[in-house]
Structures are given as structure tokens and as C-alpha cells.
Amino acid sequence: MGYRDVAKVGLGGPVGSGKTALVKRLVPELVDEGYDVGVIANDIMTQEDADVFRESFADLLPEDLVEGVETGACPHTGIREDPSMNLAAIDEFTERHPDLDVVLIESGGDNLAATFNPELADYFLFVISVAEGEDIPRKRGPGVTQADLLVVNKTDLAPHVDADLDVIEADAGEVRGDDPFVFTNCKDGSGVGSVLEHVEREVLFV
Amino acid sequence: MSTDPQSFLTALRLSDSFLPVGGYTASYGLEQYLNEDRIEDGDDLQALLAAYLRRVVGPCETVALANAHGASTAADLETLLAVDERLHAVTMPQEFRESSTKAGAKLCELLGETAAESGPEGGTDLESAFADTVASDDTPGHYPVVFGVVAERRGLSRLEACLAHAYSFITGLLGAAQRLGRFGHTEIQSVLEALGPTIAETCERHVDDEVTAMASFAPLAEIMGMRHERAGRRLFMS
């Protein structure tokens, strides 16, 4: 057993876009469907952050399936050029839990250029927030264009930040061509079901 | 090949992406190949980089570097300037020239500043004369030319200098490819390993070429480099 034997889902995106919020929404759903899930948080500032995950998943996941990986202040490098420490953490997961089905890897908050190494993530979600500006999709960052699924989060905030969801939708459609994107609101959970469907279909082959 | 430990360390230093001369901002047209979906996988990437080696790095940059190295040994500023001018003339896309001259200027500056601190040694007169000419914009100061001088002054043989440069050119482009496309780290390392013999062959073939032999024939790469100027997506300077 090793990292090659488990489905790996990467979540990248700018600081504060809602990656952690989405992981917190996805994990209970996946556990509910009977999957054995592991979670890795990258570029934590202290182990406290990993503890936050451990706490919120206390009733859902074994403690040793939640891990923090420090990336030496280089969040890009840890998920792209040299993912070896993340892969090592996944290897430890699979050693301890040979039945593990899927690992969610949250990247450190970054800019629009961060993409996941295909050996680290079989499927890669890029999470942006409408509050970062409605022009984010049309900037064509590699994260936005190359992700398997683009997640546009915090739709509830659109009216407060003068972001037009129709503009975002049109731009996202244009820059992504046939590749999918979904709108989510992690506060009330809307759209999360659609993210889950994509993940299950594409990596868990449901 | 030299076994002098200090020269060996210099070779490592000059070929390391840790060297702060902005190498990470250049893709020499590779971004445009990816923008136009001309590279799908590691095999495509390997074939493209092998072509860069055979048609650009070898016949242009390695020839320039080797002749700059020779001019440095002979302390011949005039020849050095002629090498620089010729490399400028044979490098077609404007952005290739800019990436190369910006990095060249930075390498001059950096080594000028750090060497000054490490002791007042003679023998770097040519290096500082060339650096002054670059700083006053009287010569373009292309990276391979500066590289040839600083490598020679620090004891690298001509072939070692060419190898260190060609290797760092390739790792620079592999890094760019990894940031732009979806290549795994193992795949990138396999491509690098597979290109090893081509790097060595290319340098050996051109290390003794005369400066008048300097020429490139890479029309598609040059067109990609030129189209990149107006590309919809530009994460790299070239």
C-alpha cells in the first residue's frame, strides 16, 4: 500500500477563498457515504491548524488520518515541483489504514498560479471566492484554467461586493471551455452536493 | 575535466536555480507552445527540448559561451564584444534577447558585488571591463557571454562551462513546463535524465566552433517566441 493506491483530491486556491470550509463540508458527506477519508492541510503556521481539523473531524475521522504538512513557506513547491513530503504523509496514512479510500489535500492559500502535480492529485479543485473580484476567472490563472473542477465560492457575498454572478459564469464558461465549474456557498452548503457528485464520479467512480 | 574543488563548486553555483538572475521568468517560447496545445506529454516535451539543444543552445549559445570563454582566457575584450554582438544578431525573437540580456546584466552585477566583497584580487580586469560596458549599454551583455567570462575567471574549463550552462537552460525550461502544464515530478526527472546524453553531445559538438559558425535554425521556436509577445496568457517574460 502506498500513495498510488488511494484516490487523492487536491484543493487549491487563494488565501481565504474557502478551501477549509469546503473540506469541512465534504468530509462528513464522504464519511456518510461510507468512505474512509484522510485529510492533509498544507502550509499550516503551527500544528494548531491541524488541531482545528482534528477537532472538527473528531467524531468522523481517526486522529491519525489528519495531518499538517509544512512547506517551508513555499506552498507552490509543496504541491507542484516537489510534493514528496505530502506523498510521504499519504504513505503513512495508507500504512496505518490500508482500507483508506480517499485523501483530501488542502494546499496552502496562494495566488491564481498554483496547480497540483498530477502525481499528487488525481483530481484537482480550484476554489475562488466571488469576494476576490468578479474578474478572477478572466485573468486565466493556471489554477482557474487547468483545475479539473473550478469552485466559485461565497455566492452569498456577491451582492455585498458588487460581483455579478452572471459575469463570473460567462467568463468561467469561456476560459474553461468544456471543463466544469460550480457555484457554492459553504456557509449554507448550497452547491456542495454538486462538488461531491463530480468528485465521486471522477475519482471514486460511483 | 577539472577536479579543482573550487571550480566544481562554481559550476554548481552557476547551474543552480538558486542563482538569483531571474531564470525562472523565462520560458523561451515554451509558454506559447503550451498556450497553443502543441505539447501534450513528457515525450513531446523531451522532443522539443532536444530540438532546442540541437538548434539553439548548441549552435548559438554554446558557441557564444565557448568563444567568450576563449576571449576571457586571452583577456581580449574586443573579441568578447564581437561574440556578444553576434549572439544578439542571431537571436531572433525580441523576448529571447530580453530574457538573455536581463539575466546577463544581473549575473554581472551579482558577481561584481559578491566578488568585490570576497577580496581584492587581480585578474578580473576583463570581467569588470566587460561589466562596465554592459552597465553603460554599450554591449547587450547576453547571459551565455557573461557566463563564459565568469566561468573562465573562476577556473571552469570551456566544456564544463558549456555543460553547466546547457544543463541550467534545460532545468529552467523543465521548471517552466511544470508550472505551466500538468507534468508530474517523476516525469520531469525522467525527461531530464533522458536529455543528459543530448546535453553532453551538444556541448561537445559545439565547444570548439569558431564564432563565425554561430547561427540558429529553429523557425517554429522563434515564431512561438514572437507570438508570445501578444499572447492572451503571459506568465513568463518570454
Ligand SMILES: Nc1nc2c(ncn2[C@@H]2O[C@H](COP(=O)(O)OP(=O)(O)OP(=O)(O)O)[C@@H](O)[C@H]2O)c(=O)[nH]1
Ligand atoms: N459568507 C461566506 N463565508 C465563507 C464561505 N466559505 C468560507 N467562508 C469564510 O471565509 C473565511 C475563510 O475561509 P477558509 O475556509 O478558512 O478559507 P481557506 O481558503 O481555507 O483559507 P486559507 O487556508 O487561509 O488559504 C472563513 O471565515 C470562512 O468562514 C462562504 O461560502 N460564504
Ligand SMILES: [Mg+2]
Ligand atoms: Mg484553509
